[in-house]
Structures are given as structure tokens and as C-alpha cells.
Amino acid sequence: LPSPRQQILLFWCYLLQVSFCVSSFSAVAFLHKTTNLRLRQHHPKRSTTRTFPSIQSRPTTTTKAQQKTTSTNTISTFIATEDFSNAIMSEDGILNHLSPDQVSLEIKDPVDPKALEQAKAILKELLTSSSSATTTTSSSNGSTTPSTKIHADNLLQVAKRLKDVDEKSSSAVSDLLVTKEACQTAFESLSETERTALQNIHGRIQAFAQMQRKSVVDMEMDIPGGKAGHTVSPCKAAGCYAPGGRYPLPSSVLMTAVTARAAGCETVVLASPKPAPITLAAAHLAGVDAFLCIGGAQAVATMAYGLDATDGEKTIHIPPCDVICGPGNQWVTAAKSIVNGKCGIDMLAGPSEVLVICDDTANAKIVAADLIAQAEHDVVARAILLSTSAETVDAVDKEVKTQVNALPEPNRSTALEALKQSFAVKCESIEQCVAISDDIAPEHLEIQTKDSQAVANMCANYGGLFIGTNAAEVLGDYGAGPNHTLPTGGTGRYTGGLSVFNFLRIRTWMRVDDASESQGMVSDSVVMARLEGLEGHARAAEARKL
Numbered sequence: 001l002p003s004p005r006q007q008i009l010l011f012w013c014y015l016l017q018v019s020f021c022v023s024s025f026s027a028v029a030f031l032h033k034t035t036n037l038r039l040r041q042h043h044p045k046r047s048t049t050r051t052f053p054s055i056q057s058r059p060t061t062t063t064k065a066q067q068k069t070t071s072t073n074t075i076s077t078f079i080a081t082e083d084f085s086n087a088i089m090s091e092d093g094i095l096n097h098l099s100p101d102q103v104s105l106e107i108k109d110p111v112d113p114k115a116l117e118q119a120k121a122i123l124k125e126l127l128t129s130s131s132s133a134t135t136t137t138s139s140s141n142g143s144t145t146p147s148t149k150i151h152a153d154n155l156l157q158v159a160k161r162l163k164d165v166d167e168k169s170s171s172a173v174s175d176l177l178v179t180k181e182a183c184q185t186a187f188e189s190l191s192e193t194e195r196t197a198l199q200n201i202h203g204r205i206q207a208f209a210q211m212q213r214k215s216v217v218d219m220e221m222d223i224p225g226g227k228a229g230h231t232v233s234p235c236k237a238a239g240c241y242a243p244g245g246r247y248p249l250p251s252s253v254l255m256t257a258v259t260a261r262a263a264g265c266e267t268v269v270l271a272s273p274k275p276a277p278i279t280l281a282a283a284h285l286a287g288v289d290a291f292l293c294i295g296g297a298q299a300v301a302t303m304a305y306g307l308d309a310t311d312g313e314k315t316i317h318i319p320p321c322d323v324i325c326g327p328g329n330q331w332v333t334a335a336k337s338i339v340n341g342k343c344g345i346d347m348l349a350g351p352s353e354v355l356v357i358c359d360d361t362a363n364a365k366i367v368a369a370d371l372i373a374q375a376e377h378d379v380v381a382r383a384i385l386l387s388t389s390a391e392t393v394d395a396v397d398k399e400v401k402t403q404v405n406a407l408p409e410p411n412r413s414t415a416l417e418a419l420k421q422s423f424a425v426k427c428e429s430i431e432q433c434v435a436i437s438d439d440i441a442p443e444h445l446e447i448q449t450k451d452s453q454a455v456a457n458m459c460a461n462y463g464g465l466f467i468g469t470n471a472a473e474v475l476g477d478y479g480a481g482p483n484h485t486l487p488t489g490g491t492g493r494y495t496g497g498l499s500v501f502n503f504l505r506i507r508t509w510m511r512v513d514d515a516s517e518s519q520g521m522v523s524d525s526v527v528m529a530r531l532e533g534l535e536g537h538a539r540a541a542e543a544r545k546l
Contacts, residue, residue, distance in 0.1 A: 093397025094404065094416075095385065096423040103425060103436055110350050110489055111337050112330045119297035119334035122158060126150045126301050150302050152309035152316070155294075164273050164294040174311040178280060178291040186280035194278070198250070201479030202285050205254050208481030209262035212500045225518030228510040234264035234503050235344075239303030239321030240288070241328050244273040244295055250282035255483050255498065256326045257286035263503035267319055271299035290318055300324060300335035304343050323503055327485060346498045350488045351380040354473055355442035355462075357433045357455060358396075360389035362448045366469055367392075368399035370446060373474050375404070375418035376411045384442065385424040386433040393424045434458045441492035444473045463492045515546060 152173040160167040220229030240256035270288040273295025306320035325346035354374035371383035427433045441461035452468040463486030485498035529537035
């Protein structure tokens with residue numbers, strides 16, 4: 001046995017070994033944690049639930065703008081749910097790589113609840129006057145209800161508070177409107193190149209909208225003893241919204257106002273906050289009748305309820321609009337969900353989406369450029385790549401990383417944030433690509449394959465379809481002809497984009513000229529009414545018996 005001294009030495013050696021092992025383990029754990037932290041900083045894990053805001057309801061959807069509420073105006077929306085915790089990220093790329101079974105869908109309400117409550121408060125403020133004796137009405141139970149017109153003073157105060165106009169220089173409600181003269185001056189101040197481009201875009205949008213209008217006409221057919229048919233007529237007043245946020249969007253002015261005018265609307269009202277000169281120029285070219293330089297819920301409310309005011313010798317009249325259309329932020333979407341019913345809306349639109357289906361013949365640089373073009377729209381935009389070629393996926397991903405980092409600011413930062421919730425899927429076949437795409441029903445669907453038209457013919461659900469390498473989605477954004485206001489969040493499964501049809505009413509009629517020839521129809525109606533237990537209906541039909 002070791003001597004007592006040797007036992008003490010052995011004991012201390014043992015302790016040193018244990019201490020070294022513990023220290024080594026701690027160091028390894030620290031390095032592992034630090035590495036993971038750095039990876040998360042570069043590729044933060046996203047929530048597994050990704051919204052695809054949309055529009056018009058599926059019950060809800062209308063998109064992108066509907067919120068959790070029992071209101072009949074709300075709409076729900078499709079959202080894609082991806083488990084990014086298992087996603088693979090290439091060292092040379094930036095997209096999340098998912099397998100087909102990691103892409104799934106669920107229903108989610110698109111309206112932001114907080115934005116909805118704020119929009120409701122704004123509408124209440126605009127419709128309530130401090131002089132309740134003259135602007136509210138009393139009900140039988142003694143309570144008062146807000147008037148049905150926007151109060152000019154309140155609108156001016158809201159516009160100042162929300163920075164639509166300068167608080168110091170704007171002292172009258174007329175400061176909330178842009179004159180036709182100002183729009184014309186802006187148009188004339190454009191360079192020849194800018195003016196020509198704007199006119200060309202206007203012409204193509206107008207031609208496409210006029211073609212759509214001609215595609216639906218009045219018709220009639222014979223019925224027993226008479227005729228029945230339908231008439232097609234435009235609504236009287238259209239309200240158009242054009243975003244005025246990160247970038248001026250004169251294209252949205254043309255897409256909405258020109259389409260409404262082509263439908264035959266008598267009055268076209270435009271709203272866009274802090275409009276840039278190019279936006280004013282587009283308004284002049286579109287021939288809008290009134291231009292409100294306000295945004296958000298206050299703009300939607302003003303177009304929905306109308307505005308009558310006197311400012312010195314000026315009389316201001318904004319008629320209540322029958323239809324309100326155009327994309328906007330979460331408060332615009334929330335407000336549209338509130339006024340839906342008081343007037344019509346095109347949709348509740350959400351963040352922009354693009355989905356590209358491609359194979360090994362695709363040009364990686366072009367596909368990457370198209371994905372980035374959507375990503376730079378907004379931090380919540382989404383770009384999706386589906387391909388049958390793993391090599392193409394990797395090549396596109398590498399190009400995305402290279403191209404996005406070459407963008408100027410703030411485009412680069414916006415696109416990078418959006419790409420965090422974007423993904424690529426390597427599919428086993430074109431049929432699988434199409435199946436996933438149809439489930440998502442993307443706002444923009446690009447086909448870049450060996451036979452793009454054949455693949456396009458297989459696709460069922462989308463907002464806008466762009467067939468072939470040369471049919472860039474950005475050409476649709478800037479006026480190839482079809483409208484760029486498209487359904488998002490999966491609502492492309494049951495609705496389409498903005499068109500003249502949003503502003504048209506198809507109303508049916510019938511006339512009976514020969515009562516004797518209508519007797520068979522009368523007898524059928526009597527029988528059906530009694531089968532449904534509606535005796536009053538039966539007797540009304542019997543009154544037509546001879």
C-alpha cells in the first residue's frame with residue numbers, strides 16, 4: 001500500500017485531473033453556445049408560423065386585413081407554416097431549404113388586432129363632432145349615434161396628429177387636398193423620358209382595362225311568356241388608395257384610378273399620404289377628380305363616408321365612394337375591413353409574395369433577381385423557390401446572397417429581413433412543384449422551365465401568372481397591361497386581382513308580356529312555395545293564374 005504521503009499526492013493528482021476535465025468540458029460548451037449564438041445572429045430562427053396575408057374571405061380573407069373579431073366585415077387568410085428549426089442553410093446562400101413535407105398551410109385571420117382597434121378609434125373620432133346637437137341623431141331610447149359624414153375639423157386634427165400634413169402650415173381642411181393644377185404642374189415638370197414612360201404605362205393599363213370592360217355586355221334570353229337578362233353598369237364613385245410609405249407608388253395610382261375610369265365610374269377619388277411629385281403626375285394622367293393627401297384609416301374613412309366642408313369661398317365635396325380599392329398598410333387594411341358593407345372593397349391585401357417554379361434550364365441570376373425584387377417590397381414580403389433541380393436551388397441561393405448584398409440601402413436591409421422568412425424547396429417532379437404552389441396560391445407565380453406554357457397550364461391557384469424567363473413579374477408591376485393589385489395569402493384560390501369588374505354591377509331583370517304562356521312557370525312556383533312552407537309566396541303566384 002502507498003504510504004500516507006503517497007496517498008495524499010495521489011489524491012491531489014486525482015483532483016487536478018477532475019478539475020482539468022471539468023474546465024475542458026466548460027470551454028467546449030461555451031464555444032458551442034457562442035457558435036450557435038453567432039449562427040442565430042446571422043440566420044435567426046423564424047417563428048414556425050408564417051403569414052400569407054390576403055384578401056377577401058375565405059370566410060375571411062379578404063385579406064390581409066382582417067382580424068380576430070366577430071364583425072361580419074372580417075376576413076381570414078391562408079398562412080404557410082414552415083418548421084424552420086429543421087431547415088438547412090447553405091454556407092454560400094441565404095434561403096431556408098425545406099423539404100416538401102415541411103411546407104403546410106393553416107387558416108389565420110389576416111387583420112392585425114391592434115391596428116383594427118386603432119382604426120376603429122380613428123373612425124369614431126372622425127364621425128363624432130364636439131357639437132353633438134347638430135351632428136348626431138337621437139334614437140328612440142334617448143341615445144345618440146355618430147353622423148354619417150366625416151367632420152372636417154376632426155379630419156384636419158387627425159391628419160396633423162398622424163403627420164399626413166405639417167402641423168404648423170396646415171390650418172384648413174383644403175390643405176388636405178391637392179389641386180388639379182398642382183398635379184398638372186408636376187406632370188409637366190417631368191423629364192421627357194419620365195413623361196414618356198408614364199404615358200406608355202398608362203396606355204397599356206388603359207387598353208387592358210378597356211378590353212376587360214368590353215368582355216361583359218348586356219344580354220337577354222327568352223323565358224315563358226317574356227324575356228329575362230342582365231345589364232352591366234358601373235358604380236358611380238370609386239375610391240383609390242396608393243401607398244405613400246417607403247417608396248412612392250405612382251404605378252398604384254394608375255392601376256387603380258385608370259381601371260376605375262375604364263369601368264365607367266363618374267367620379268374617381270384618390271388618396272395618398274405625402275405624395276411625391278411623380279405620384280401627382282400619375283394622378284394628372286389618370287384624370288382623378290379629387291386627390292386627398294392623407295393616408296391610413298382616415299383616408300379610407302373619408303372615401304367611405306364622404307366629406308362636405310366650406311373653407312372660405314371654397315366648397316369641398318368628396319362623395320361617399322361605392323367601392324374602395326388599392327393596397328396599403330395595416331391600418332388601411334383594417335379600415336377597409338371596417339367599412340366593407342358600407343361600401344365595397346377590392347380585397348384585404350397583405351404582404352407581397354412571389355413563387356418561382358423552375359427546373360435545370362433556369363437562369364439562376366434571373367430567378368434570384370426576381371426573388372429579390374419581391375423581397376425589397378417590405379420586411380414581411382416573401383419569396384419562394386420550387387425546383388426539380390438541387391443544383392439550380394443552390395445556384396439561385398448563391399446568387400440571391402450575392403445580389404442582395406449589392407443592393408443600396410435601405411433596399412438591402414429590407415430584402416435581407418424578408419428573405420429570413422423566404423425558402424426554397426427541392427421537389428421530386430414538376431407535378432409536386434405545381435401541387436405545392438396550388439396549395440399556397442401565391443400572389444405572383446413565375447414559371448421558368450423548359451416548357452413554361454405546359455407547366456403554366458397545370459397551375460390552378462395564383463393571383464398573377466408570369467410565363468417564361470422573359471415575362472418578369474416586375475413588368476407586371478409597371479404596366480404590361482394586367483393589374484398589379486393581386487390577391488395574397490392564399491385567396492387566389494377563389495378570387496382574382498383588381499379589374500374593371502370590381503367597379504361593375506351586373507343586375508338581372510325579367511319581364512312577362514304574355515300571361516297565358518307563363519302559366520306553367522306560375523304553377524311551378526306555387527308548388528315550390530308550398531314545399532318550402534311559404535304560403536304567402538304561393539298565393540302571390542296564384543294571383544297570376546288565369
